[in-house]
Amino acid sequence: MNILDLPxxxxxxxxxxxxxxxxxxxxxxxxxGVTLRPHAKTAKSAxxxxxxxxxxxxxxxxxxxxxxxxxxxxxxxxxxxxxxxCVAPAKLDSVSALRDRGAALKIITDNVDAxxxxxxxPGSHEVLVEIxxxxxxxxxxxxxxxxxxxxxxxxxxxxxxMAGVLTHAGHSYGxxxxxxxxxxxxxERAAAVQAASRLREAGHATPIISVGSTPTAMxxxxxxxxxxxxxxxxxxxxxxxxxxxxxxxxDMALSVLGSVIARHPARGxxxxxxxxxxxxxxxxxxxxxxxxxxxFGLICDATGGPLAGLHIAGVHQEHGEVKVDxxxxxxxxxxGGKVRIFPNHACMTxxxxxxxxxxxxxxxIVDTWDRCNGW
Amino acid sequence: MNILDLPxxxxxxxxxxxxxxxxxxxxxxxxxGVTLRPHAKTAKSAxxxxxxxxxxxxxxxxxxxxxxxxxxxxxxxxxxxxxxxCVAPAKLDSVSALRDRGAALKIITDNVDAxxxxxxxPGSHEVLVEIxxxxxxxxxxxxxxxxxxxxxxxxxxxxxxMAGVLTHAGHSYGxxxxxxxxxxxxxERAAAVQAASRLREAGHATPIISVGSTPTAMxxxxxxxxxxxxxxxxxxxxxxxxxxxxxxxxDMALSVLGSVIARHPARGxxxxxxxxxxxxxxxxxxxxxxxxxxxFGLICDATGGPLAGLHIAGVHQEHGEVKVDxxxxxxxxxxGGKVRIFPNHACMTxxxxxxxxxxxxxxxIVDTWDRCNGW
Numbered sequence: 001m002n003i004l005d006l007p008x009x010x011x012x013x014x015x016x017x018x019x020x021x022x023x024x025x026x027x028x029x030x031x032x033g034v035t036l037r038p039h040a041k042t043a044k045s046a047x048x049x050x051x052x053x054x055x056x057x058x059x060x061x062x063x064x065x066x067x068x069x070x071x072x073x074x075x076x077x078x079x080x081x082x083x084x085x086c087v088a089p090a091k092l093d094s095v096s097a098l099r100d101r102g103a104a105l106k107i108i109t110d111n112v113d114a115x116x117x118x119x120x121x122p123g124s125h126e127v128l129v130e131i132x133x134x135x136x137x138x139x140x141x142x143x144x145x146x147x148x149x150x151x152x153x154x155x156x157x158x159x160x161x162m163a164g165v166l167t168h169a170g171h172s173y174g175x176x177x178x179x180x181x182x183x184x185x186x187x188e189r190a191a192a193v194q195a196a197s198r199l200r201e202a203g204h205a206t207p208i209i210s211v212g213s214t215p216t217a218m219x220x221x222x223x224x225x226x227x228x229x230x231x232x233x234x235x236x237x238x239x240x241x242x243x244x245x246x247x248x249x250x251d252m253a254l255s256v257l258g259s260v261i262a263r264h265p266a267r268g269x270x271x272x273x274x275x276x277x278x279x280x281x282x283x284x285x286x287x288x289x290x291x292x293x294x295x296f297g298l299i300c301d302a303t304g305g306p307l308a309g310l311h312i313a314g315v316h317q318e319h320g321e322v323k324v325d326x327x328x329x330x331x332x333x334x335x336g337g338k339v340r341i342f343p344n345h346a347c348m349t350x351x352x353x354x355x356x357x358x359x360x361x362x363x364x365i366v367d368t369w370d371r372c373n374g375w
Numbered sequence: 376m377n378i379l380d381l382p383x384x385x386x387x388x389x390x391x392x393x394x395x396x397x398x399x400x401x402x403x404x405x406x407x408g409v410t411l412r413p414h415a416k417t418a419k420s421a422x423x424x425x426x427x428x429x430x431x432x433x434x435x436x437x438x439x440x441x442x443x444x445x446x447x448x449x450x451x452x453x454x455x456x457x458x459x460x461c462v463a464p465a466k467l468d469s470v471s472a473l474r475d476r477g478a479a480l481k482i483i484t485d486n487v488d489a490x491x492x493x494x495x496x497p498g499s500h501e502v503l504v505e506i507x508x509x510x511x512x513x514x515x516x517x518x519x520x521x522x523x524x525x526x527x528x529x530x531x532x533x534x535x536x537m538a539g540v541l542t543h544a545g546h547s548y549g550x551x552x553x554x555x556x557x558x559x560x561x562x563e564r565a566a567a568v569q570a571a572s573r574l575r576e577a578g579h580a581t582p583i584i585s586v587g588s589t590p591t592a593m594x595x596x597x598x599x600x601x602x603x604x605x606x607x608x609x610x611x612x613x614x615x616x617x618x619x620x621x622x623x624x625x626d627m628a629l630s631v632l633g634s635v636i637a638r639h640p641a642r643g644x645x646x647x648x649x650x651x652x653x654x655x656x657x658x659x660x661x662x663x664x665x666x667x668x669x670x671f672g673l674i675c676d677a678t679g680g681p682l683a684g685l686h687i688a689g690v691h692q693e694h695g696e697v698k699v700d701x702x703x704x705x706x707x708x709x710x711g712g713k714v715r716i717f718p719n720h721a722c723m724t725x726x727x728x729x730x731x732x733x734x735x736x737x738x739x740i741v742d743t744w745d746r747c748n749g750w
Contacts, residue, residue: 335488
């Protein structure tokens with residue numbers, strides 16, 4: 001079957017690019033001397049997780065963002081999981097149930113109240129403390145008093161134990177080149193190592209010292225003292241990552257197949273059946289310079305080849321509006337013509353679909369992969 | 376079961392508010408003398424569609440935005456359907472298959488190329504021409520030459536036939552009060568009636584003269600000459616509709632249940648487990664004045680009562696960040712505390728979920744409703 005036979009919109013992934021992206025990251029983590037724990041929240045797919053770990057470690061550790069992912073990946077043989085969103089205490093029963101089913105499911109928190117709830121919970125939990133390394137989203141400071149209070153509260157009852165520290169340099173998305181990303185990677189590394197050192201001095205086990213984002217993983221100068229890294233979007237890459245230098249355009253593996261459904265040469269517009277649901281309303285490339293801003297997605301022809309810089313200028317629920325300044329371009333985009341749209345943010349776009357249609361360089365569908373949505 | 380027992384994030388809908396919103400719209404359409412064909416793309420739910428039509432017309436006509444909705448609603452006994460997105464010719468086989476299964480599924484187009492494909496297709500189709508009444512998204516002008524060319528191409532083979540005209544005043548979302556919306560409603564009505572008149576003069580049947588959006592349906596002064604209206608979001612309403620005067624705050628029926636997962640009083644921030652996937656990245660209220668801009672959603676307590684004007688200032692995939700200027704508010708939002716977030720745009724937010732948890736004024740779950748996603 002050829003992708004031109006698919007209904008639109010459909011989600012397309014290029015296996016060769018995923019293999020190249022994941023191989024490059026494994027090599028990079030090897031060079032840096034840390035274990036790779038890919039963040040599965042991007043693809044939410046067992047097939048992609050297997051490619052991410054390669055044959056060397058086919059069911060290696062994963063990072064997850066929902067307990068639905070935990071259940072899904074456990075069902076697919078992945079048991080070493082870090083749930084990298086501060087746990088809500090009401091979820092502890094579900095965490096315990098997953099652990100009872102065989103998941104080495106580790107949880108994180110950044111506050112004393114939740115750690116007290118964890119310590120008091122009848123289950124036996126493994127906990128990482130989330131550290132703020134500069135994004136100021138979640139996490140305690142590496143040098144503040146909460147770190148040890150949290151660890152003490154977790155360990156108090158003796159049922160649960162500390163498993164280490166975790167930090168995410170989300171502010172690396174504000175970097176605009178490799179040097180800036182490398183500087184943030186050093187802040188990420190230093191915060192994790194400092195926090196781990198303080199925990200160890202206080203007598204807490206810290207087997208895991210975890211950092212990670214795609215920009216910092218790609219550009220870190222070294223990760224001395226760190227045990228693992230958790231990049232996520234690198235498996236697919238996207239327009240935003242290309243825009244900040246995490247990858248090249250040719251590395252982007254994920255696209256949405258769409259059809260031309262209306263053409264208005266007199267208005268200089270063209271309409272695709274890929275709207276806000278098919279692409280998401282993510283506008284992360286708006287933060288880049290005008291050359292990097294691709295609206296709601298970059299439009300390529302059905303082979304993935306560029307189409308004169310066209311992008312989706314606006315979205316309605318099921319309509320993607322394209323501004324076409326050059327009348328000659330309308331000839332390349334007849335009614336019913338198929339295009340592929342590369343998204344701003346792969347994680348957000350993929351979430352609208354249950355199935356990846358897999359190609360390998362060409363347009364033949366060589367496989368289909370499922371994914372896990374919801375919570 | 377109480378909503379406090381649900382995992383977070385979960386989607387909550389208040390049945391009493393849906394009943395009130397849908398009853399009000401039926402009464403309004405009765406007064407205006409037109410048939411109501413609700414746009415089911417908002418709720419994508421048979422239960423909501425039944426409430427929208429009430430006992431008078433339990434399986435009345437619906438508007439849909441995807442062929443997945445067509446199949447879903449046909450399976451639930453709704454056969455009179457208008458697929459209100461310009462059809463891609465490659466979808467005609469699927470349209471025919473649905474018609475063969477009993478769906479009186481009507482399609483729309485705004486261009487000669489697609490209408491030629493429809494006319495040449497072996498199936499027998501019923502077609503509405505989409506008219507542009509001022510939004511300039513899709514549609515031909517009511518007074519231009521394409522209208523008759525499209526109708527002629529549809530009817531050429533004798534297998535397919537014209538069913539009428541359809542227009543959507545999407546620019547009514549740019550109105551900021553009832554008077555402005557009423558003016559746009561008149562433009563919407565006039566365009567549809569003019570186009571229908573021209574088609575009839577040319578000998579084409581036009582049984583359906585269809586207009587519709589929630590703002591114009593709420594504020595139209597009259598709909599003389601129109602046969603049906605297609606409002607959609609009114610079943611749930613949302614922050615944007617409240618902001619432009621389509622409804623009051625107390626009419627909003629849809630919310631997302633979330634939990635507090637991190638608190639940082641020193642930074643003046645608090646984190647919920649309702650991020651960009653749980654709420655969508657829709658920022659439609661950014662177009663309103665500063666009083667109407669609610670970030671990514673308005674935060675209420677678990678009963679739906681307001682929480683001092685707090686809103687979601689920013690979202691990551693699974694994190695919703697709240698700015699909390701008043702330290703006293705942290706006491707109302709402990710770790711694990713549940714809140715309900717009313718979304719900017721109900722259609723976009725609901726699309727992340729498979730299930731509505733139904734309440735009726737209180738916090739007891741009185742029902743669950745499914746919904747249809749994807750394409």
